[in-house]
Amino acid sequence: MAQVILFNVTNGLIIGAFYVLMALGLSLILNLSNVINFAHGNFLALGGYLAYTLSPALGYWGALLVSPVLTALIGLLVERLMVRRIYNRDPVYSLLLTFGLAFVMQDVARYIWGPNGLPLGLPDLLAQPITPDLFFITWYRVFMVTIVIVSVLGLFAFLRYTRIGLRIRAGTFDLETVATLGINVRNLRTFNFAVGCMLAGLSGVLAAGQIGLNPNMGDDLLMPSFIAIIVGGVGSLIGTLFGGLLIGMAAALTTVVYPSASEAVIYAILMAVLLLRPRGLVGEEGMMS
Amino acid sequence: MTTAVVAGKTPDKAAEKAPGAAGAMAGRRILLLVAIWAALATAPVWLPLLGGYTALAGRVLVFGLAAMGLNMLLGFTGVLSFGHAAYFGLGAYGAGLTLRYLVHSTPLAMLAGTLLGGLAGTLFGLLIVRRRGVYFAMCTIAFGQLWYYLAYSWNSFTGGFDGLRDFHRAPIGWGALRLDIESNDTTFYFFLLAVFAAAVALMGFLLRSPFGRTLVAIRENERRSRFLGIPVEQHIWLSFSISCFFTALAGTLYALLNNFADPLALHYSLSGYFVVMTVIGGMRTFWGPLLGAAVFVVLQDYISSMTVNWMSFIGVIFILVVLFFPRGLLGTRRYAAK
Numbered sequence: 001m002a003q004v005i006l007f008n009v010t011n012g013l014i015i016g017a018f019y020v021l022m023a024l025g026l027s028l029i030l031n032l033s034n035v036i037n038f039a040h041g042n043f044l045a046l047g048g049y050l051a052y053t054l055s056p057a058l059g060y061w062g063a064l065l066v067s068p069v070l071t072a073l074i075g076l077l078v079e080r081l082m083v084r085r086i087y088n089r090d091p092v093y094s095l096l097l098t099f100g101l102a103f104v105m106q107d108v109a110r111y112i113w114g115p116n117g118l119p120l121g122l123p124d125l126l127a128q129p130i131t132p133d134l135f136f137i138t139w140y141r142v143f144m145v146t147i148v149i150v151s152v153l154g155l156f157a158f159l160r161y162t163r164i165g166l167r168i169r170a171g172t173f174d175l176e177t178v179a180t181l182g183i184n185v186r187n188l189r190t191f192n193f194a195v196g197c198m199l200a201g202l203s204g205v206l207a208a209g210q211i212g213l214n215p216n217m218g219d220d221l222l223m224p225s226f227i228a229i230i231v232g233g234v235g236s237l238i239g240t241l242f243g244g245l246l247i248g249m250a251a252a253l254t255t256v257v258y259p260s261a262s263e264a265v266i267y268a269i270l271m272a273v274l275l276l277r278p279r280g281l282v283g284e285e286g287m288m289s
Numbered sequence: 290m291t292t293a294v295v296a297g298k299t300p301d302k303a304a305e306k307a308p309g310a311a312g313a314m315a316g317r318r319i320l321l322l323v324a325i326w327a328a329l330a331t332a333p334v335w336l337p338l339l340g341g342y343t344a345l346a347g348r349v350l351v352f353g354l355a356a357m358g359l360n361m362l363l364g365f366t367g368v369l370s371f372g373h374a375a376y377f378g379l380g381a382y383g384a385g386l387t388l389r390y391l392v393h394s395t396p397l398a399m400l401a402g403t404l405l406g407g408l409a410g411t412l413f414g415l416l417i418v419r420r421r422g423v424y425f426a427m428c429t430i431a432f433g434q435l436w437y438y439l440a441y442s443w444n445s446f447t448g449g450f451d452g453l454r455d456f457h458r459a460p461i462g463w464g465a466l467r468l469d470i471e472s473n474d475t476t477f478y479f480f481l482l483a484v485f486a487a488a489v490a491l492m493g494f495l496l497r498s499p500f501g502r503t504l505v506a507i508r509e510n511e512r513r514s515r516f517l518g519i520p521v522e523q524h525i526w527l528s529f530s531i532s533c534f535f536t537a538l539a540g541t542l543y544a545l546l547n548n549f550a551d552p553l554a555l556h557y558s559l560s561g562y563f564v565v566m567t568v569i570g571g572m573r574t575f576w577g578p579l580l581g582a583a584v585f586v587v588l589q590d591y592i593s594s595m596t597v598n599w600m601s602f603i604g605v606i607f608i609l610v611v612l613f614f615p616r617g618l619l620g621t622r623r624y625a626a627k
Contacts, residue, residue: 100607
């Protein structure tokens with residue numbers, strides 16, 4: 001029993017880590033640009049597929065570094081060509097745009113890499129279990145969680161200690177004032193969108209090593225990420241972090257008791273938060289209205 | 290935003306300044322109405338000649354009604370729901386489950402489905418009525434997916450991913466007045482049209498009433514409406530609930546049309562389709578969503594018969610509409626009429 005619980009706790013930690021990376025990217029874009037990026041799951045898949053294509057040439061480690069950057073570049077192009085045209089319009093247009101984009105990206109991935117699942121090979125070192133007793137904890141799982149922790153810390157440090165990061169945070173708070181102070185808000189939003197896509201691409205590479213690749217691999221992560229953002233509190237990245245971990249853990253622990261309710265418990269948390277604390281667990285008053 | 294405001298006010302301004310222009314406007318509106326109803330009433334005649342089939346026209350009516358229901362919220366109240374498929378699908382499942390497990394009666398199935406979807410929307414509306422913009426949309430999406438997962442995983446009751454089968458719409462009426470909507474597709478189409486007409490008449494009545502005008506006032510300027518003493522939250526909640534009832538009614542018709550209800554009727558992609566139908570036709574016009582539904586249904590039918598990659602075509606349509614055609618068909622017409 002202890003093993004079962006431990007197994008599900010590590011599972012929850014890993015699922016939660018994916019939710020966190022995905023939701024942080026979504027949250028960054030949502031906070032600064034007021035755009036819900038429906039295609040975020042497809043940027044995730046794109047990151048994974050790029051790693052699959054690059055790893056024969058660059059090796060796993062090279063692909064791990066390069067493919068999130070490439071994903072960010074593609075995100076940058078998408079923002080420049082399409083998304084930025086609708087910033088000043090009714091939010092319905094940004095939803096429709098990214099929604100259509102998600103359809104196109106999914107079909108393109110299917111066209112290029114085929115509809116069937118593909119595996120992403122891991123270095124031998126990572127594929128080993130840590131000890132024979134805890135056979136389910138491979139080094140890869142430890143590695144994944146470490147990477148997620150490092151990148152989340154890196155993101156928060158970036159937002160706190162660099163000039164661009166401070167501008168992004170200031171823009172989240174009051175974009176008009178930031179623009180008045182002479183900062184190029186258009187470029188700031190483009191850069192921010194690219195950072196969000198980079199996080200998606202990184203989670204894509206990590207997820208590919210764990211669950212393999214398929215064209216709609218991001219779909220299952222998208223909805224929980226939305227919920228993580230709402231539960232944590234829109235406007236707060238720390239909230240998104242906790243929200244993602246919370247629902248990941250809750251879903252995994254429910255699996256121990258009653259597997260078919262693991263999806264339902266996420267929604268139960270969502271309803272409870274909307275009912276009891278509408279601003280979200282860490283959110284500030286007024287951010288959501 | 291501002292241009293749409295101008296477009297919305299055009300008839301009144303024209304009426305003040307030039308009675309002749311107002312007359313022309315009214316004439317054009319009557320012409321549009323006659324054209325719409327004539328086209329709908331004769332669809333079983335002309336559609337097969339163009340290579341269509343009657344069920345296609347039925348689908349236009351069903352999705353048109355759902356999109357018009359959504360538009361009451363989206364176009365006339367200015368509140369963005371991206372989760373209306375939930376209420377559509379709940380309507381469909383409500384009707385299907387009633388027919389399968391409870392009674393073999395079409396009107397009761399419609400009543401049950403409409404109540405199920407409408408009441409779910411009414412209750413959920415209470416939770417999110419203070420949210421605005423993308424946050425409101427995000428809550429509606431997330432909540433909508435709850436029902437998708439429920440229908441998907443409650444295999445024994447809902448048929449799971451394969452959908453709910455083994456039910457059939459029942460004939461309505463008694464004796465000489467009995468209408469065979471079960472096997473006769475044309476009769477069923479006219480039944481759909483009658484329900485559609487009744488629902489649309491009610492919707493038109495609501496939108497022309499002081500209540501409907503208040504919704505438009507909230508859309509145009511929420512803060513000013515609040516200062517005027519309008520209970521904004523209450524109106525948005527009512528608008529959301531009523532719009533869910535209409536969409537749920539459309540959902541019940543969908544189940545009757547196909548004798549089938551599937552989880553995809555609850556999926557957020559369908560919510561996206563409803564929104565894009567509304568935008569294609571013209572968000573701030575009454576008939577726009579019906580026109581958008583006709584365009585979308587026919588395109589989808591055509592493209593999916595031509596290629597397996599229909600998803601990217603639909604996606605490209607979404608993107609093109611947003612970038613180059615945001616005002617929609619009827620929107621541009623009204624705008625040009627200025």
